[in-house]
Amino acid sequence: MNTSKPLGKLIAIGGNEDKGTYPNPRTKKKYYLNFFELGILKRVVLESGKEDPRIEVITTASMIPEEVAKSYLNSFAMLNCHQVGIMDIRTPEDALLPEYVERLRKADVVMMSGGNQSRLTQMFGGTEFLRVLKQRYHKSPNFIIAGTSAGAMAMSQTMISGGSVPDALMKGAVKMGTGLGLLDTVVIDSHFVKRGRFGRLIEAVALHPKLIGIGLGEDTGVLITGGNQFEAIGSNLVVIMDGHKLEHNNATAARKGEAISIENMLLHVLVKGNVYDVVQREFYPNLKLLLQAAESEQLVADKPANAPSSVSTDV
Numbered sequence: 542m543n544t545s546k547p548l549g550k551l552i553a554i555g556g557n558e559d560k561g562t563y564p565n566p567r568t569k570k571k572y573y574l575n576f577f578e579l580g581i582l583k584r585v586v587l588e589s590g591k592e593d594p595r596i597e598v599i600t601t602a603s604m605i606p607e608e609v610a611k612s613y614l615n616s617f618a619m620l621n622c623h624q625v626g627i628m629d630i631r632t633p634e635d636a637l638l639p640e641y642v643e644r645l646r647k648a649d650v651v652m653m654s655g656g657n658q659s660r661l662t663q664m665f666g667g668t669e670f671l672r673v674l675k676q677r678y679h680k681s682p683n684f685i686i687a688g689t690s691a692g693a694m695a696m697s698q699t700m701i702s703g704g705s706v707p708d709a710l711m712k713g714a715v716k717m718g719t720g721l722g723l724l725d726t727v728v729i730d731s732h733f734v735k736r737g738r739f740g741r742l743i744e745a746v747a748l749h750p751k752l753i754g755i756g757l758g759e760d761t762g763v764l765i766t767g768g769n770q771f772e773a774i775g776s777n778l779v780v781i782m783d784g785h786k787l788e789h790n791n792a793t794a795a796r797k798g799e800a801i802s803i804e805n806m807l808l809h810v811l812v813k814g815n816v817y818d819v820v821q822r823e824f825y826p827n828l829k830l831l832l833q834a835a836e837s838e839q840l841v842a843d844k845p846a847n848a849p850s851s852v853s854t855d856v
Contacts, residue, residue, distance in 0.1 A: 555757030556690030594649035602656030653692030709740020754782030
C-alpha cells in the first residue's frame with residue numbers, strides 16, 4: 542500500500558444515462574448521449590490548473606465508443622478545450638501499445654467514460670499503462686483522473702462489478718470484483734439514488750466493513766484530494782456508508798440467498814460543498830471547516846510535551 546498522499550486528484554462522477562451500456566447489444570432502443578456532466582467537466586478542467594489542458598478520453602468501458610468519443614470532444618470544445626485525444630482501447634493488446642503510455646505521460650487529464658467497469662480492469666489490469674497511471678496520480682501535482690459511472694466505480698481496489706437491485710440485501714445480490722486500485726479505502730456505486738442502489742452498497746460494505754461506501758447520485762460527483770478528502774460537487778446527493786462500528790453483521794456467515802442482518806451502519810448524506818474525510822471518518826459542512834480542524838490538530842501535535850498550560854491558576 543502506498544502510504545504517501547497522492548499529489549494528483551480524482552473526480553468520480555455518478556453518471557446520468559447509460560451512454561452506451563446496453564442490456565442487450567442487439568437492442569434497438571435509442572440511448573441519448575446527454576452530457577449532463579458539462580458543469581462537472583468544467584470543474585475537471587479547473588482543477589487541472591490549465592485553461593486548455595491536454596485531455597485523454599478512455600472509451601474502453603463503452604459499447605459505442607465512437608459516439609461517446611464524439612460527445613466528449615464536443616463537450617470539451619464547448620469549454621474551449623481543444624487538446625483532446627481519444628484512447629480507443631478495445632482489446633488487451635491495444636492497452637499494451639507504447640503510444641498510449643506515451644500519451645498518458647503527457648496528459649494533464651484522463652477521463653474514463655461509462656459502460657462496463659469490468660472491461661476497464663480486464664483491459665488494464667497488470668499493464669504498464671496502469672502502472673504509469675498510478676505513478677502519475679501519486680507523483681504529478683494537479684494530474685486529474687476523472688471517471689463517470691463505470692469509470693468512477695473502477696477507481697477503487699474493491700469494486701462493485703454488478704448486482705440485482707430487487708434482490709438487494711439477500712446474500713449474493715451484489716457482485717464484487719477487483720478495480721484499478723487508485724483508492725483502497727472505499728467502494729463506489731453510481732446512479733445511486735435514481736436506480737435505488739442503497740441495498741447493494743449496504744451489502745458491499747457489510748462484506749467489507751473496513752471500507753467506506755460512496756453512493757454517487759446522477760449529475761453529481763466527488764473531488765478527491767490527498768486520497769482521503771471527498772468534496773461533493775454537482776446538483777444531487779452523495780451518500781456515505783460507514784461500517785466501522787458495525788456490531789451484529791451476518792453478511793459473511795449467511796448462505797447465498799439468505800437475508801443479511803446488520804446493526805449500526807452509519808450513513809451520511811452530502812450535497813454540493815460538503816466534505817467527508819474517509820480516513821478520520823468525519824463529515825464537514827464545507828472545506829473551510831475541514832481545513833480549520835486539520836490546522837487545530839496540527840497545532841496540538843506540534844506543541845511540546847512540556848509546554849506550560851494556558852489555564853490560569855490564579856485565585
